[in-house]
Amino acid sequence: MEEGAAGPGLAPVALGPDGGAGYTGDLFPELAINLGIAAIGAAPMGLVILVGFGVAFALAQRSGPAAGLLGGGLLLFALALAAGVAGSLLFPLGLELGLDLEVIQLASTLLFGGRLALWSLAMILCLAASVVQRRPEEAP
Amino acid sequence: MNTMLLLATSGVEILLALAALGLAGLLASWGLRWAAGLLAGVGLLQLLLTASGVGVVFAGQRLTDLLGFEIAIWVSRAVWTGIGLGHALQLALLMSAALVERPPPGEAPGGTFLA
Numbered sequence: 001m002e003e004g005a006a007g008p009g010l011a012p013v014a015l016g017p018d019g020g021a022g023y024t025g026d027l028f029p030e031l032a033i034n035l036g037i038a039a040i041g042a043a044p045m046g047l048v049i050l051v052g053f054g055v056a057f058a059l060a061q062r063s064g065p066a067a068g069l070l071g072g073g074l075l076l077f078a079l080a081l082a083a084g085v086a087g088s089l090l091f092p093l094g095l096e097l098g099l100d101l102e103v104i105q106l107a108s109t110l111l112f113g114g115r116l117a118l119w120s121l122a123m124i125l126c127l128a129a130s131v132v133q134r135r136p137e138e139a140p
Numbered sequence: 141m142n143t144m145l146l147l148a149t150s151g152v153e154i155l156l157a158l159a160a161l162g163l164a165g166l167l168a169s170w171g172l173r174w175a176a177g178l179l180a181g182v183g184l185l186q187l188l189l190t191a192s193g194v195g196v197v198f199a200g201q202r203l204t205d206l207l208g209f210e211i212a213i214w215v216s217r218a219v220w221t222g223i224g225l226g227h228a229l230q231l232a233l234l235m236s237a238a239l240v241e242r243p244p245p246g247e248a249p250g251g252t253f254l255a
Contacts, residue, residue, distance in 0.1 A: 037217050041224025048231045055235045062241070070238055077231065109145060116149055123156050123234075130179060130237040131163050136170050 031092045038088040042081050049074050049081070063133045073125030080118035087111045146197055150190050157186035167237075178237035182230050189226045192219055 052074045060067035087108060094104035160183030168176035196203075196219040203212040 037221055041221045044225055044228035045231065048228045048235075052231065052235050055239060059238060066238060070235065112145060112149075116152060120152050120156060124159070126231070126234045126238070127156075127160055127163055127179070127182075130175060130234060131166065134167065134170060134172060134175070 031089065034088045034092060035085075038085045042085055045077070045081055049078050052077075059129075066129045066132045069125045069129035069132060073122045073129060076118050076122035076125065080115045080122060083111055083115040083118065087115065146194065150194055153186055153190040157183045157190065159183075160186060172240055175237040175240035178233045178240070182233045182237070185226060185230050185233070189223050189230070192223055192226075196220070 053071065056067045056071040056074065059070060090108050090111065091104060094107070095101070160179050164176045164179035164183060166176075167173075167179060196216055200212065200216065203215055206212075207215065
């Protein structure tokens, strides 16, 4: 068992789906488990994102900026989701391909940081979409 | 490194949750109570999800000692899957908040959903 990648300490659990927790050296079971878990987490989110594009379209009738913000936020959420799924495959595939553990961990950290940035920006855009152009008009 | 990453993630998530709660207050002051309630749900859910993530990380070693490595890993996976589902619910709440319309004058306050 690789130190750090599969150890029971903080590293794999801390990074959750990105950490490749529990990698035993058998590629296909690990890949299938990680991909399955990532899919269970990502499928509902993907569905909500798809519905969200319909919502953004409906919202465009009332407020163009709100629809644009929501659409942009949903795109970023989709990118963040893709980064998360890619991260869940990083450890098993990287170790199987013989990449250095430090390189894999660096890639995982970068992917995790990128996902966090995308996620945060997406959240900010969607929060803005729920507020923009909602202020009641002042009485004349 | 992982602890730093976790702290950074948690900090950003807590800031986002506070932003959602603040915006909920703003919407409530504008008379959009339904939207405010939904945004407050987003903020509170964010706090819950952040706490779950941090909890499972810091309890990781103890869980492993108590349950053994294999079970602890599956518990961790279950929690992270739950967090993923929670994020989907959060996005649904967020979109619903964007859809709430101001009620026409004379109708009950709170708001109606976009027809």
